[in-house]
Amino acid sequence: MLEYIAKRTLGAVVSLFIVITLIFLLLRMMPMEGYFGAEYDKLSEETRASMLDKPVLTQLVEFYKNLLKGDLGKSWIYRPNYPIAKILEKKIPYSLKIGLISMAVSLLVGIPLGAMMARFKGKLGDKIGTAFIAIVEALPTAVLMLFVQLYFSSWFSLSLLFD
Secondary structure (H helix, E strand, O other): OHHHHHHHHHHHHHHHHHHHHHHHHHHHHOOHHHHHHHHHHHOOHHHHHHHHOOOHHHHHHHHHHHHHHOOOOEEOOOOOOEEHHHHHHHHHHHHHHHHHHHHHHHHHHHHHHHHHHHHOOOOHHHHHHHHHHHHHHHOOHHHHHHHHHHHHHHHOOHHHHHO
16 A cells, blocks of 8 residues: 555656646747736846746756745746745645635535445436536536635635634
8 A cells, every 4th residue: 555655646746747847848938928928018127138048958957956945936927026935825824724625525525425326326316416416517617616705605604714
């Protein structure tokens, strides 16, 4: 079991490395005007020059070195010259709370629903579960999120979590 977990973890790390590298390279290959959109005109000349002053592979190596140190760089647009790690520092607790709540709700609904569907295979319980899954899958995410924000946040007093 431990060997299986180690293999899966290593595979996840390799996949993450590949995805991060591809995104980094693809973003660097884009024209800067397209990458930054309307914000490109607001960047200072020195900021623009610093983005292009080194070859892409050198930038990639520096990116990974800084990433291992915990330095995510500085924001160019959201808050100019403000460390990205500090921006994320304030937002991560909210993301964790929302993620943990959604995981708990998923487990509390999913496990009993799956057990009911397995227990009543081909019967009414299975059909109700299948209908629920089909409805949730068919709803556009935006509509589902509006429903969750409007109703679940007041039902479960979730606004208290974010004070």
